[in-house]
Amino acid sequence: MDHKRRLQNLRESFSSRKLDAMLVSHSPNVRYLCGFTGSAGALVVDENGAAFFTDGRYGDQARNQVQGARIRIARKSPLLAAAEWLADQAKRHGGKHLRRLGYEADHLSVAERDRLAAALPSWFRLKPTSGTVEALRMIKDNDELSLIRAAVKLGASLFESALQTIRAGVKEMEVAAQMEFCARRKGAEAMSFETIIASGPRSAQPHGRASDHAIPGDGFVVCDFGVILTGYCSDQTRTLFVGQPSAEMRRGYEAVREAQQAALNAAGPGVAVGEVDAAARKLLRQNGLAKYFTHSTGHGVGLEIHEAPRVATGQTEVLRPGMVITIEPGIYVPGQWGVRIEDMIVINDRGCEVLTPTTKELLTI
């Protein structure tokens, strides 16, 4: 991982943001910039270098993992240790060259910000920033793409386990348990979100996490699942049918599949994410199903399961090579049935590459 390059990219954003230094405390951002995977860490990046702060529990781990930053092990919270170091640096160098200090306003709590301000000399100017590191993280570098490909591959392999387990009468949670067992045995650190196994009328709930309901003998089963492998998330959805779908249900499935394909066709460099969302929506509108598509078309994925950009109506972020997003239209007929199909894709120079290898044919059991 080229952490030095990532740190340099952050520094290059300082002048337009009018910052002398930035305090990074959101764990995925800390991990991205310097490689530390623990939960308690803070990173100060200035024009000349970077300093990483953690506590005694993570000393060995920091020495093994952190790159591009000097490591300081403190007896107090990493945030307060960073504040003291900043105050000391300013004093030692006889100046106020770190005066304009950016912090992550979306992630620091009000109480943390107040403690930070109290620990710094009053002439420090704490400047709220939003999405600074996240903007860098949107474009995945080659190291990240390798890890994402591996996570997607492992994640996709769990669908085999779902196919072997799903049948009428089996509890949704049993299906999830089998998939998660398979994930852990193959080396996943964890699932990237609570596994959704939503069967029969529960398939009409977009977020129907696996319950103790038994899968009925006649209906869709929405399976939405993902793993975390070496820190990177996978995310995919497939919908299958237990029994024989009605003509209406089959049309619904095919409409979602076509809408998903339309969004895939639309996705490419230079295209605004709102246009990708519109492409899926248009297809469903032509089939009279747009009113059942109640969520957005997708989201970025990486060190977090939901990250920038949001692929939603009216969003103007423009796709660039290296962005990794989901494409996941769905329709939900209240109280009756639902279908969702989701792939992960990476934007490349010509369009996009679908990372998820699983078939999108309607499978029946």
Add this chain to the structure above:
Amino acid sequence: MDHKRRLQNLRESFSSRKLDAMLVSHSPNVRYLCGFTGSAGALVVDENGAAFFTDGRYGDQARNQVQGARIRIARKSPLLAAAEWLADQAKRHGGKHLRRLGYEADHLSVAERDRLAAALPSWFRLKPTSGTVEALRMIKDNDELSLIRAAVKLGASLFESALQTIRAGVKEMEVAAQMEFCARRKGAEAMSFETIIASGPRSAQPHGRASDHAIPGDGFVVCDFGVILTGYCSDQTRTLFVGQPSAEMRRGYEAVREAQQAALNAAGPGVAVGEVDAAARKLLRQNGLAKYFTHSTGHGVGLEIHEAPRVATGQTEVLRPGMVITIEPGIYVPGQWGVRIEDMIVINDRGCEVLTPTTKELLTI
């Protein structure tokens, strides 16, 4: 669950905190007060009632779960919906009876607080509060104790699965996978934290989550694990030995066991948590092992895996009946071996009851 009583308890804290109303947004606190288990919700509690805000994805769920509060489904974020409702209430009732509005400074980000302030009329006074709902949550009511007992029982049953899996050459992660599979099949929603299986020299790491290291033929295996069942967490640690421990290691194990028992003996109503911590530390000091006990003795457990009180050196919180805490001393000889033994207990009128049923004899495999 007596949510109305909990809401009333919160209201009774308003006058000492000089509040007219409180905006609660931290998910476990929202769940505690009104029963909503989803991730996107906000609750406004005032002297006369309570209003709950969520978005369209959670409409059905809110109607099924929320008690003691009127439900409002909004198209915007629950926090902003709450702000608009507050502004409207103030206008409608022609007064400023909700002027002093408490918010959770430990949980609201700076950006969220700023958005909230921008959405409220300027005469609202946003007052930061800390630990308000958490203070109520420290004392578990009977409904909660029933759920905690069930979670502890399910959690403890996973140790059987560990005993069946652990042997020389098996990967730590395989042990974790088997335990987690067992947990899910028995109905756990999730693990309450990343399962720790730390074998051989890795047992000297207090937070050695299960890795792809194979368990060596000679050494301790620290197993620290817990489940979430119906929202409530369990947490326990047992340490066993693969092979035959040296006399020194056996003495180490027995010293930790005695230290754990000393802390259990000390825990009871009216006792400061610092005294419980001191009881464990004293026993280890007598055995010349205190320097290897590098963390605190325990923590509260409930809807969150770590909650108040902290059972640590110098902490002055006084134990009261209904508090549920862990007692988990450990020793870690750097690079060599470690031992930790952890139970969950509930404080009662006479002392404490140990909830964790698992034997603390040194088991060898």
